[in-house]
Amino acid sequence: MKIFSAQQIYEADKSTIKKEQITSEALMERAASQLFEWVHSRLRGTQVNIVLFCGIGNNGGDGMVLARMLHEHGYSTKVYVVNYSDKRSEDFLLNLNRLKEAEVWPDFINESIEMPELSPNDIIVDAIFGIGLNRPPAPWLGKLIQHINASQAFVLSVDIPSGLPMDREPWDPSHVIQSSYVLTFQVPKLVFFLPKTGIYVNQWEVLDIGLDQEYLSKTDTDFELIGRPEVLPLYRPRLKFSHKGTYGHSLIVGGSYGKIGAVQLASNACLSVGSGLVTAYVPKCGYHSLQTAIPEVMVLTDSDEENISQIELPFEPTVIGVGIGIGLNEKTASAFGALLKSVAASMVIDADGLNILSQNPELLKDVPELSVLTPHPKELERLIGKWDSDFEKLEKTKAFSSQYNVAVVIKGAHSIIIYKDKGYVNTTGNPGMATAGSGDVLTGMLTGLIAQGYPPLEATIFGVYLHGLAGDLAASTLGYEATKASKIIENIGSAYSELFRQPEQNAQENN
Ligand SMILES: NC(=O)C1=CN([C@@H]2O[C@H](COP(=O)(O)OP(=O)(O)OC[C@H]3O[C@@H](n4cnc5c(N)ncnc54)[C@H](O)[C@@H]3O)[C@@H](O)[C@H]2O)[C@@H](O)CC1
Numbered sequence: 001m002k003i004f005s006a007q008q009i010y011e012a013d014k015s016t017i018k019k020e021q022i023t024s025e026a027l028m029e030r031a032a033s034q035l036f037e038w039v040h041s042r043l044r045g046t047q048v049n050i051v052l053f054c055g056i057g058n059n060g061g062d063g064m065v066l067a068r069m070l071h072e073h074g075y076s077t078k079v080y081v082v083n084y085s086d087k088r089s090e091d092f093l094l095n096l097n098r099l100k101e102a103e104v105w106p107d108f109i110n111e112s113i114e115m116p117e118l119s120p121n122d123i124i125v126d127a128i129f130g131i132g133l134n135r136p137p138a139p140w141l142g143k144l145i146q147h148i149n150a151s152q153a154f155v156l157s158v159d160i161p162s163g164l165p166m167d168r169e170p171w172d173p174s175h176v177i178q179s180s181y182v183l184t185f186q187v188p189k190l191v192f193f194l195p196k197t198g199i200y201v202n203q204w205e206v207l208d209i210g211l212d213q214e215y216l217s218k219t220d221t222d223f224e225l226i227g228r229p230e231v232l233p234l235y236r237p238r239l240k241f242s243h244k245g246t247y248g249h250s251l252i253v254g255g256s257y258g259k260i261g262a263v264q265l266a267s268n269a270c271l272s273v274g275s276g277l278v279t280a281y282v283p284k285c286g287y288h289s290l291q292t293a294i295p296e297v298m299v300l301t302d303s304d305e306e307n308i309s310q311i312e313l314p315f316e317p318t319v320i321g322v323g324i325g326i327g328l329n330e331k332t333a334s335a336f337g338a339l340l341k342s343v344a345a346s347m348v349i350d351a352d353g354l355n356i357l358s359q360n361p362e363l364l365k366d367v368p369e370l371s372v373l374t375p376h377p378k379e380l381e382r383l384i385g386k387w388d389s390d391f392e393k394l395e396k397t398k399a400f401s402s403q404y405n406v407a408v409v410i411k412g413a414h415s416i417i418i419y420k421d422k423g424y425v426n427t428t429g430n431p432g433m434a435t436a437g438s439g440d441v442l443t444g445m446l447t448g449l450i451a452q453g454y455p456p457l458e459a460t461i462f463g464v465y466l467h468g469l470a471g472d473l474a475a476s477t478l479g480y481e482a483t484k485a486s487k488i489i490e491n492i493g494s495a496y497s498e499l500f501r502q503p504e505q506n507a508q509e510n511n
C-alpha cells in the first residue's frame with residue numbers, strides 16, 4: 001500500500017471532487033459516515049458518554065458531522081469546539097450550523113476557558129487537528145492535549161493524532177494526542193511507523209473514503225507499506241523438477257571465540273528459508289559445535305583458532321552473508337576487506353561486518369553492487385553519522401543507498417528497507433523479537449532467499465516481512481518474553497504457510 005504525503009492527499013481530494021463532480025462538503029460527509037459506521041457497528045447503541053473535541057478546520061468538520069450522526073442515532077454526546085483560530089474552514093462552518101440545526105449546542109474552548117471534566121469511562125473523539133497541522137499548537141492547546149491524555153479514556157483519533165505533524169517530529173512531545181485508535185482516511189501515514197512519531201498510535205485502521213483511484217494508482221510515492229498483498233507476488237514457487245543446485249549455495253561467514261552461536265543461527269535460518277546448500281566459514285573453534293548443531297550445514301574453517309584471519313574459498317558461492325559475530329580484530333577486518341574485493345556476488349552484511357565498514361570507510365566502494373546492509377540504529381549511525389530526526393535519518397540513508405547502490409534495512413519495530421529514493425515499511429514483527437540473535441536470523445534468511453534467485457531488493461522486502469511473520473507466530477504461542485531467535489527459525493515454515501492462508505486484518509498493532 002502506498003504511503004502518500006499530505007500534499008498528495010490534498011491532491012487526491014481535489015482530483016476526487018473534480019472527477020466525481022461533488023462538493024468538498026459531500027466528501028466530508030462521506031468520510032464522516034465511514035467514521036460513524038465504524039463507531040456504531042462497535043457500540044450498537046451502548047450508552048456511553050462520547051466527548052468530541054473538534055478543531056475549526058476540516059478535521060474538526062469531520063468531527064462535527066460525526067457528532068451529528070451520533071446524536072441522530074441516540075448516542076449521548078458532548079461536543080467541544082477547540083477554537084484555535086478565526087480562520088474556520090467553510091465545511092467546518094457549514095457542519096457547525098447543521099449540528100446546531102439538529103439542536104446540539106457545542107461549547108467553545110479557547111485560551112481562557114477551564115479544562116472540561118473527563119472520565120476514564122468516556123470515549124473521546126479527537127478531531128482537533130488533521131493533516132493540516134503546520135506549526136506548534138499554542139501552549140493552551142498543548143495543555144488541553146495533556147489533559148485529554150491524562151484522562152485515561154479511550155481516545156479515537158480522526159485521521160491522525162492531533163498535534164502530530166505529517167513530515168517532522170513534534171515540536172513538543174507532550175503536546176500530541178496519545179491515540180488508542182486512529183481511523184485514518186484512505187491511506188496510512190508515514191508517521192505511524194517511525195520510532196519517534198509512531199509512539200502516539202496504539203492501533204490504526206484505514207477507512208476507504210473513495211478517493212480517486214486513478215490518482216492514487218498513478219502517483220508515485222516515496223514510501224510503501226509492505227503487507228501480505230505486496231509480498232505474495234514476490235514469492236518464487238519451488239519447482240517439481242528442481243534439485244538442491246537450483247536453490248543456490250549460500251556462504252555464511254562469521255563467528256569468533258564465544259560468538260559461534262550467531263553463525264549457527266544465521267546458517268540454520270538460511271537453510272530453513274530454502275537455500276539449496278549452506279556452507280559456514282568460521283574460525284577453528286567453531287567447527288565441532290556447528291557440525292553437531294546443524295548437520296545439514298557444511299563447515300569450512302579459518303587457519304586461526306579464535307578469529308577469522310584469511311578467507312579462502314574452494315567454491316564460488318551464490319551469495320555471502322557476512323559479519324555476524326565476527327568481531328573487530330584487525331586480521332578479521334583485513335580478511336573482510338579482501339573478501340569484498342574478491343567477489344562480485346551480492347552480500348548481506350550485518351553486525352561487525354557493518355562496524356568494520358564504518359571504521360574503514362574506504363572499503364565501502366568495494367561492497368558488491370546490490371548488496372544488502374542490515375544495521376540496527378546504532379550500526380546505522382556509525383555508517384551514516386548522527387541524525388536530528390527520523391526524517392533526516394531516512395534522507396541520509398537514501399543518499400547512502402544511492403551512493404553505494406546497496407539496499408539498507410533500518411531495523412526496528414517497523415523495519416524500513418531503503419533502496420535509492422524509495423522506502424519500504426514492514427508491518428510484521430513484535431517486541432518479542434527484541435532479543436539476542438534475531439538479527440542473525442534475518443541475515444541468514446536474506447542470504448538464503450538471494451541464493452534461491454530472489455533479486456536482492458525483493459529478497460529483502462520478502463525476507464524482512466517473513467522474518468517478522470515468523471516472529472509473530474513464535475510470539476503467538478510463546479508470548480513476547482519467551483520468544484527467542486531459534487524459535488523464529490522454527491516458525492519460518494509456518495510463516496510461509498501463513499502467507500497463503502489467512503486474509504490480512506485491517507487493524508495493525510503498533511506497540
Ligand atoms: N476534502 C478534503 O480536503 C477532506 C479533508 N478531510 C479532513 O481534513 C483534514 C485536513 O483539514 P485541514 O486542511 O482543514 O487542516 P486541519 O483540520 O488539520 O487544520 C486546520 C487548519 O489549522 C491551521 N493550523 C495548522 N497548525 C495550526 C496550529 N498549530 N495552530 C493553529 N492553527 C493551525 C491550518 O491552517 C489548517 O488548515 C484531514 O486530516 C481530514 O480529517 C476529510 O474530511 C476528507 C476530505
Ligand SMILES: Nc1ncnc2c1ncn2[C@@H]1O[C@H](COP(=O)(O)OP(=O)(O)O)[C@@H](O)[C@H]1O
Nearest residue numbers: 376412413429430431433434436437438439440
Ligand atoms: N520491538 C520490535 N518489534 C519488531 N521487531 C523487532 C523489535 N525489536 C527488534 N526487532 C527485530 O529483531 C531484529 C533485531 O536485530 P538486531 O538488533 O541486529 O539483533 P541481534 O544483533 O541480537 O541479532 C531486527 O530484525 C528487528 O527489526
Ligand SMILES: [K+]
Nearest residue numbers: 126129160162
Ligand atoms: K485528529
